[in-house]
Amino acid sequence: MKKIIHLSDLHLGYVKQDLVSRFNVIVNNIIAKCMPASQFVVVITGDIVNDATQTENYELAAKYLNKLEAAGFSVLVVPGNHDYGTGSLGYKKFVPIFKECFYGDPQIVYPKLDVIGTIAFIGLDSMAEELHWYDRLFAEGEIGNIQLTQLDKLLGNPEVKECQKRVVYFHHHPFDPLPFHELKDSENLGNTLKKHGNVDALLYGHNHEGRKHEVWGIIRCYDAGSSTRKKDMPSVHRIIDLFQNIDADVDEDFEFMTV
Ligand SMILES: [Fe+2]
Ligand SMILES: [Fe+2]
Structure with a gap:
């Protein structure tokens, strides 16, 4: 059975720390x-x-x-606010460049479904509705109705339902919102997940806090923190086995361990 290694917020290229x-x-x-x-999937x-x-930085x-x-x-990624710009100012032009660089296909669409072993992984772009001229400032996230409608269909899709486990992963933290950082349509996301x-497991990052929650009936809601400890924020490299007890x-x- 596959295990998951959850990483987030690498912030490679940050100039003040190596x-x-x-x-x-x-x-x-x-x-x-x-x-x-x-036997491992790195998310x-x-x-x-x-x-x-x-x-x-992409290269x-x-x-x-x-x-x-x-x-x-196996390596699965989704974009965060810093992957489409400076972090507080996003640019649409980076969407196909990101897809080409990290998926090898500029046409790929979200939700991105990957069935690996007996686990369905569904990746969302929480920046999808944050790149308009009127809201591309700050570090907020919005998944948008187009993706949420597709997510609803996917969670009811026989291919996904027949998998033994299902994981939804995205960037913006859906709970504990910080000012100008929140996922605007968190409630709609929650309603979609609760419906099915x-x-x-829900996997995300953005807040760099590394906390665990149990929300929307999902016992594993994990924020990975900043895996490279940007600004010395918490880092948790969780190894998750969905087939075992939590x-x-x-x-x-993995930074300080001795092998
Ligand atoms: Fe971050
Ligand atoms: Fe972020």
Whole structure:
């Protein structure tokens, strides 16, 4: 049964700290510790780069994600506010560039469904409705009705229902909203998830706090913090086994562990 390694908010390219060196250690330790790699799915819930306007940051991030894939890990990503601009100002032009860089396909649409083993992974773009001229400022998120309608259909889709487990992952924190950071349509997302009642884990980031919640009937609602500890915020590299009791989920630290 596949396990999930949840990472988030890498902010690669942040100029005030060497987060790249930290991520290099994290990637090397994941490869050394988690074997066989084919039994792990690495889910990265956005803010992969710190500033998309610095074009070299995408290539830098892709290099490390490709290294994980080359080692045999499945790697799933979704964009955060920093992946489409500076973090407080987003640009639509980065949407296809992000897709091309991280999925190899600029046409891919969200929700993005990947069935890996017996788990259905559904990725959402929580920046989808935050790139209009009138609301592209600040760090808020909005999934939008188009994606939520598709999410509703997907959760009722036989291919998804027949999977043993279902994971929904996105960037913006749906609870504990910080001013100008909140997911605006969190309530609509919650209503969609509650309607089906079949989601086993919600994975997200954005707030850099690393907390756990149990909301909307979902026992695993996990914020991964900032995996590279941007501004020394909490980092939790959780290893999640949906086929075990929740107590078996591990708060790992791949930066400081000795292999
Ligand atoms: Fe972040
Ligand atoms: Fe963010």
